[in-house]
Amino acid sequence: MKILTYFFILLLTAITLSSCETTYKFSIEVPKKTTIGKTVTATLKEKNNNPIDSVQFFLNGKQLASKNNSITINTESIGVGKQYITALTFYPGKTKKTNNSFEIFANKAPEVYGYKLINTYPHDAKAYTQGLEYHNGYLYETTGRKGQSTLRKVDIKSGKVIQKIDLDKKYFGEGMTIVKDKIFWLTWQAKKGFVYNLNDFKQVGEFNYNRSKEGWGLTHNATELIKTDGSHNIWFLNQETQKEKRKIQAYTNKYAVDKLNEAEFFNGKLYINRWMTEKPVKSIFVIVNPENGVVEGLANLNGLRKEVLKSQKLEDDDVLNGIAFDNENNRLFVTGKHWSKLFEIELVKKQ
Template identity: 40%
Template structure:
């Protein structure tokens, strides 16, 4: 078994996929020639695109699209070669718009682009252990101006608080309306953002006073899970393999990446934290963190934190969830849902 497959099992397990399938309802007048399609592609590969013309129509030209973006054209039925270097990981939805006899028709198919990177198994060292409220169903964790902020879930008990992580003393707390299940949080441009799970609603607070300044609706029909930022854009997860890029000024969801560890799609991406240009991501139901390249979704490293679970004494403790980077100490703080402890760690190869 390859090393990256072993590491993928830590995160999720191997997901089988059916690659190269055409979309339902594809027009049968023209079809993609899939005889040279591979089961999976990596970014170094090239994709050879051509259509089959069983009715011998006189083709004028073909325009090719990948994920609804025009990538090139060919005269008549000539083959078109597409380099996959700049395509994001995941399924590539292919479309050929074929012009013939003054008319046009579409052919569709898809292929899967996976990561060529073998993720590294990273080491961690526990520097300190601090108390954590066992009633906190942790969904978001973040430092802002040397103060730790935490957002929690569960309807009726969701809240946002800031507190002294060394003692557990709460400085300020606001409780969410009972209809909301709180999720990830992040602070960017002097504003604190918080997601909700299935209500498709988010909140913007003053981080000093925790006064609610705005309620906003998601611009995509997704769930809200984890949240982080790079100082400019917000990144948020939705419980799938996707991490969305969001404009904090208008809350518009702009684009997304798909998270892959080797040839394995990693679903259930949860709490997020931006650390040194990478996204550190909890994976739901796994006591592990994936280190993700935000440009393309490649998992470059995996931190197996299952050993911390053995130190947690609370019998009601659930999965690892909660990552906060303290820029002052350059250390990472991790905890879990209803854990009685929070750990300050460093990570190395």
């Protein structure tokens, strides 16, 4: 009987201690939406006002200095897009992670552009265009689909293919860009790209993707390759190693701009086709600030696809997908998948 009484007392004591144990419930309070240029404050809260020893804050994986269980974030320094906050809280004998997120939008609507048609040239209607770039008087183009993917050098005025190689049939070719004497060419879902000599199209290397999901469009600035993956993310790669260094997110003042495809960098901005096959099929590209991801412009080129349709039939996925810029002569060329025409245009801002 004494033994039973002893165990009963122990059990009662354990229950009592358990019921007296302090319960901690953490949350991060932060505005869900804001605009670039504004300051955002994120604060760790404990529901029951229990004591906290300390807290460490992380924004997108990078630790930030905090004060009084809060951090202040300058949105101008991180750009637009979804941002992730983690608080690592230290309290009596324990630690806990708490997560939240918020979105930064552009602070004004994008400018809208139309176009002025300057010239029309022939283009191979069998080419499922994935990448397009101007270099030393010629266009360089990559085409897609397994068993049909090619890299080619094209005469602008005649549309004649001067030089061409085929990609291995197991790969679906995507965008390309030229840096010095090398051509960098992406594949779609194989998570790898290839490097070729510019003069003879001989393959001299390959590289793997890291965090980016797929390969869609490719261009470059003075020091980096710039890659799209079909989402709203734009990746910046080391030109020498092809390793992904960082990313920006393309956002207007209202939404994330996804389905980013073939890209070109000129005049300090990114010009990127959107993959838009929903009916009615649209021919649009966006103009993105490469520093912060803000979509500053929207170009409506629907009239060009309508012009092509006057002389040939197009499928829904035969969309605008090819931007090339001649810096020396200030010429902008665009075309599309299976389009029989290449257009030289001038963008015109709408009033």
